[in-house]
Amino acid sequence: MSLYHRIILISIVVLPIICGTQAVAQGVFRVAFINPGATDDPFFSSLTYMMQDAASDLNIDLEVIDASASHIEVRRRGNEVLERGNPPDYLLLINDHDVLDGVIKRADMLGVKTFLFNEGFSSRRLKDIGTPRHPIKNWLGQLLPNDRKAGYLLAKDLIEHAKRKASHATIDMVALNGAYRANSSELRLLGLQDALAEYDNVKLRQIVHTRWDEKKAYDATRGLLERYPETSVIWSASDLIACGALRAVKEVGLKPEKDILIGGIDWSDFALEAVGKGDFQASVGWHVMDGAWSLVMLYDYHHGxxxxxxxxxxxxxxxxxxIGRFDRYLGSKEKWADIDFKAFTKTHSLQGQSYDFSLDAVLRHLSESSVLSKVTTH
Structure with missing residues (x-):
């Protein structure tokens, strides 16, 4: 066989191997997400919807594993994933009830990379586990919402609108918080207290924990309205809690917006609709996108x-x-699906710039896409 033919033969054998290796490196990678919410929870339904949309844009093989609204089940399912013969490349976790330190340590030993979002470790637990990559190298990072700010923003909005209605009167408020010891509950309550410190004429009559449960929020609100009939503001740590409060308010004959102001946190679909109708004064959110943004960050990491x-x-x-500007571009799931998540990656668009996952950045993106679409179709 001549040298020329040997080179051709080697090329035929070796080049596909090289090209195939590059394809694996740049192609689909696998991410498993342990969903701690109930299957019918409106917040987690929206969150996973956006994650699936982002995964489609980014060519990520995303597996969503439901944990039946149980933090014990979250831990068990996490360990189950790690016991597979062929575990995923990345494990996305929400640290519900501060129970995932063992899963993250075990994943590190097995070489599975982990990323936290939505709910992190308490300061007490961080003393034991450390911070991402120190010392647990495969715990890559975390993207956590500013829950203290959420509680503050909601309280400020409710109080300011209550003041406009009765500028010289004392404002009676009750607070419906989430679960005991949940980091988000504690931080949102701190935000409420930050806001209260700025006002002299607001009286927080009582705080009730509801375990993020609509029925418990409904029952609590019925009792609170009997105990404090002058209540004019109900601060709720989630939209689902606010929904329970709204049902109780209407049943006792009070009118939202006119007699009492209700607000929540999460930007659930029904809550934004309630804001438009006047049933809710406000909803605080955008962290519903954090799962999708986490996938953007993992996509970039995977591509260097x-x-x-x-x-x-x-x-x-x-x-x-x-809400009018929001409705124009993000008023339905079909419109949210217009987001091109590649436009928010360093791999494709940012070229060394910092991430911008803000609401304004997404609205700008959708506005420009809408204009471009109109130009190209006419």
């Missing part, structure tokens, strides 16, 4: 673009003053 090991997502308030 690292990210800050710890970062915070922002919250924005939605009320009657600004």
């Amino acid at each position: 673009h690292d990210f800050p090991v710890s970062s915070h997502s922002d919250y924005f308030i939605m009320n009657k003053d600004n």
Whole structure:
């Protein structure tokens, strides 16, 4: 066989191997997400919907594993995933009830990379586990919402609108919080207290924990309205809780917006609709996108673009003053599906710039896409 023919033969054998290796490196990778919410929870339904949309845009093989609204089940399912003969490349986790340190340590030993979002470790637990990559190298990072700001924004909006209605009167408020010891509950309550410190004429009559349960929120509100009939503001740590409060308010003959102001946190579909109708004064949110943004960051990491090991997502308030602009571009799931998540990656678009996952950035993106679509179709 001549040298020429040997070179051709080697090329035929070797080049497909090289090209195939590059395809694997740049192609689909696998991410498993342990969903701690109930299957019918409106917040987690929207969150997973956006994650699936992002995964489709980014060519990520995303597996969503339901944990039946149980933090014990979250831990068990996490360990089950790690016991597979062929575990995923990345494990996305929400640290519900501070129970996932063992899963993250075990994943590190097995070489599975983990990323936290939505709910992180308490300061007490962080003393034992450390911070992302120190010392647990395969715990890549975390993207956590500013829950204290969420509680503050909601309280400020409710109080300011109550003041406009009765500028010289004392404002009686009750607070419906989430679960005991949940980091988000504690931080949102701190935000409420930050806001209360700025006012002299607001009286917080009572705080009730509801375990994030609509029925418990309904029962609690019925009792609170009997105990404090002058209540004019109900601060709720989630939209689902606010929904229970709304049902109780209407049953006792009070009119939302006129007699009492109700607000929640999450930007659930029904809550934004309630804001538009006047049943809710406001909803604070945008962290519903954090799962999708986490996938953007993992996508970049997988393609050689690292990210800050710890970062915070922002919250924005939605009320009657600004819901019109939101509705125009994000008023339905079909419109949310117009987001091209590649436009928010360092791999494709940012070219060394910092991430911008803000509401304004997405609205700009959708506005420009809408204009471009109109130009190209006419």
